[in-house]
Amino acid sequence: MGNSTIKPCIILIGLFLFYIFLGCAARPKVPIFADPDLHNMKFESLTILPVVDRRVDKSYNLDFESTIGNRVEKKLVDKGYTVIRPGAFSDTIQVSNLEVAEMEPHELKALGEENTNYMFVVYLDDVSSKTALGYSFKIECTALLVNKQTGAMLWKDKGIGTRGQGGLIGCLQSPMVKTEAINICVGSMLSSFPDNPTKAD
Numbered sequence: 001m002g003n004s005t006i007k008p009c010i011i012l013i014g015l016f017l018f019y020i021f022l023g024c025a026a027r028p029k030v031p032i033f034a035d036p037d038l039h040n041m042k043f044e045s046l047t048i049l050p051v052v053d054r055r056v057d058k059s060y061n062l063d064f065e066s067t068i069g070n071r072v073e074k075k076l077v078d079k080g081y082t083v084i085r086p087g088a089f090s091d092t093i094q095v096s097n098l099e100v101a102e103m104e105p106h107e108l109k110a111l112g113e114e115n116t117n118y119m120f121v122v123y124l125d126d127v128s129s130k131t132a133l134g135y136s137f138k139i140e141c142t143a144l145l146v147n148k149q150t151g152a153m154l155w156k157d158k159g160i161g162t163r164g165q166g167g168l169i170g171c172l173q174s175p176m177v178k179t180e181a182i183n184i185c186v187g188s189m190l191s192s193f194p195d196n197p198t199k200a201d
Contacts, residue, residue, distance in 0.1 A: 031157040031192035038154055039194050045082040046145070047116040048073060049108075052123045054101035060127045068141060071186040072122055079190075080199025086113055105144055106151035118154075119146045125158075135174040136164030137181045143189050159189025 035041075051064035062068075073083045100111070101123070112119045125140040138161070145155040161184035163177045 029157070029188070029192040031155055033153065033156040034192070035152070035154040039197070041154070042197055043118050044080075044196055044198060045084060046076060046118050046120045047084040047086065047112050047148075048076070048120045048122070049086070049100075049111060050097075052100050052121065053097055054123050055126055057126075057128075060129065062124070062127055064124060067182055068122060068124065068186065071182060072120070072143070072190065075186060075190045076120070076193075079193065080196030084113075084116070105146055105153035105156075108144070108146045109148045109151040112148055116148050119148050120144070121146060129174075129178075130164075131174075134164060134166035135177055136162070137174070137178045138162045139181055139185045141185050141189055143193075145193070155193060157189055157192050159185040159187070161185030161188065 048069065051068050053064065069085065073085060076083050095111070100108075108119060108121060121144045123142045123144075125142055127137075127139050129135065129137045140158070140160045142156070142158045144153055146153055161181035163181040163184065165173050165177050
């Protein structure tokens with residue numbers, strides 16, 4: 001094979017690798033749902049309702065508010081929003097976690113304080129851990145943004161976080177592994193949520 005044949009082959013291989021690189025390059029995450037006008041809405045404050053546990057298997061004990069709720073609040077603050085976190089689902093009606101888990105998005109407008117316009121609802125979908133040959137942790141969450149006045153869902157997305165460490169070190173580092181997985185889950189879930197349009201640069 002002469003040089004005249006080798007050069008075109010090298011060029012083709014180079015182009016092939018270049019397009020693979022472009023295909024693997026990071027792209028903005030597309031949410032499961034987003035109102036077409038979401039980016040133009042100039043809301044500056046959100047009310048985060050208590051985390052809703054809608055897991056089928058609730059055997060794994062997890063402090064939702066300190067592990068998930070606090071991280072969601074920090075992410076939203078970083079995006080430029082003022083965050084309100086009430087201590088109960090509603091100031092007018094008493095509902096259980098199970099009842100909230102079964103509500104449709106438009107039914108959620110019955111929750112939250114009366115002066116709330118936008119509610120951020122976080123669902124814990126699944127949590128699991130394994131200790132065989134080390135330690136691994138997986139968590140799945142879904143979040144919604146709901147207009148309290150109309151009941152319309154404005155945004156929805158999901159996040160999954162998985163981390164693991166093998167051997168005895170994994171068992172010893174289980175708190176760190178868990179923290180990393182939760183951070184990944186929340187970060188992924190909120191990566192498609194827009195920054196506050198009035199956020200200062």
